[in-house]
Amino acid sequence: MHLTRFRLNTARGGARKLLSSPRSMHAAVMSSFADALPSHTDGPRVLWRVDRNARAEVFLYVVSPTAPDLTHLVEQAGWPTSGTWQTYDYTPFLTRLAKGGTWAFRLTANPVHSIRRKDGEPTKTTAHVTPRHQMGWLLKRQETAGFRVLEKPPEERRLAEGGEYELIVHNRQNHAFTKGPADRRGAPVSLVTATFDGRLEVTDPDALRRVLTTGLGRAKAYGCGLMTLAPVG
Template identity: 70%
Template sequence: MYLTRFRINIARIGARRLLSSPQMMHAAVLSSFAEAPKPDADGPRILWRVDRDGAAATYLYIVSPARPDLTHLVEQAGWPETGRWETFEYGPFLNRLTKGEQWAFRLTANPVHTARRKNDEPTKITAHVGLRHQIDWLLKRQEHAGFRIVEKAPERRLIPELDRYELLVHNRRNLVFRKGGQKDPVTVVAVTYDGRLEVTDPDALRRTLTHGLGRAKAYGCGLMTLGKA
C-alpha cells in the first residue's frame, strides 16, 4: 500500500476544474495508474481526499495498492517546472498499529441514513445535515472500524451534549455533479471530521484505512488518515 500527497496549485484553471467536479478528480486519480486495480470487495481500493486548509494550501491525498504517477496532475493542476508529489510506503506504518495507541485523525465522509417520509414508501438514502446526527453517524461505526473516539474531560466540555468527544466536524459541502447519462444531478453531502482516536482493534483499523469508511468513496469520501496526537 502507498500513501501519496500532492499539492494543488489553485491558481491554475485546470486545478479549479478538478476541484469543482468530484467526477473529474476521480478520473484524474484513476489515470495515475497504468493499470488501475480492479474493484474487489475484499481487497484494498484506491481512496482519495482533498484537504483545503484555509488559504495555506490545498492537498490531494491518495491511498492505493499500487504506486501512482501524478505527472499529468503536475502539468494540469500543479507547478510544471518545480511541482512534485510525495509517495510513502504505507505498509510499515499500518503494520505497527497497536491496540491502545492514540492518534489524531482526519476523515472526509458522506454521513447518510435510510429514511422514508410515509410508511408505504420505500426507504431512501438521505444525508445527515445536523451536527448531532453527523457525530452519531461516526460513533456508530467506530467499534466496527477498529477505534474509539477519545472523550474529553468533563471540565473541558463547553456544550455537554455536543462537546463530549475530541472531535470537530467542519467543512460541510454539497458535491453536485451529473453521473453518466442521468438527467438530474447527483448531490453528495461531505463533511470533514478532525479528532483524536484510540486504537481498539488494529486489524479492523488497518482495513478502515485501506478500504475506506462509508459511502461515496469514488467522490473523495471515506479516506481516513492518522497523525501524531
C-alpha cells in the same frame, strides 16, 4: 499499500476545475494508474481526499495498492517546473498499529442514513445535514471500525464544540454534478460531505487497518471515506 500527497496550485485554472467537481477529480486520480483502464470495473481500490487547509494550501491525498504517477496532475494543476508529489510505503505504518495507541485523525465522509417516510414504502438514503447528526453517524461506526473517539476532560465538555468528544466537524459541503464522462449528460448526483478532525484510541488494529485501506462509508469514488492518522500533538 501506498500513501501519496500532492499539493495543488490553486492559482491555476486546471486545479480550480478539479476542485470544483468530485467527478473530475476522481477521473484525474484514476488516470494515475496504468492498470486502471476505463473498461475495467474490478481495478484496484483507490481512496482519495482533498484537504483545504488554507486558500493556497490544498492537498490531495491518495491511498492505493500501487504507486500512482501524478505527472499529468503536475502539468495540469501543479508546478510543472518544480512541483512533485510524495509517495510513501504505507504498509510499515499499518503494521505498527497496536491496540491502545492514540492518534489524531482526519476523515472526509458522506454521512447518510436510511429513512421511510410512510409505512410500506421502501427506505430512502438521505444525508445527515447537521453537525450533531453527522457526529452521531461517525460515533455509531467507531466500534466496528476498530477505534474509539476519545472523550474530553470534564472541565472542557461544556464550552467546546462537539460536546463530550475530541471531535469537530468542518468543511461541510453540498455537491451537485452529473455522473459519467463530461461529453455525455449522465444521471444527476447530489452529495453531502463533511470533514471530521479528532483523536482516537485503537481498539481493534485489524479492523482499523481495513478502514484505512478500504474506506469508511459511501461515495468513495468522490473523495469520501479516506481516514488518515497523525501522531497526537
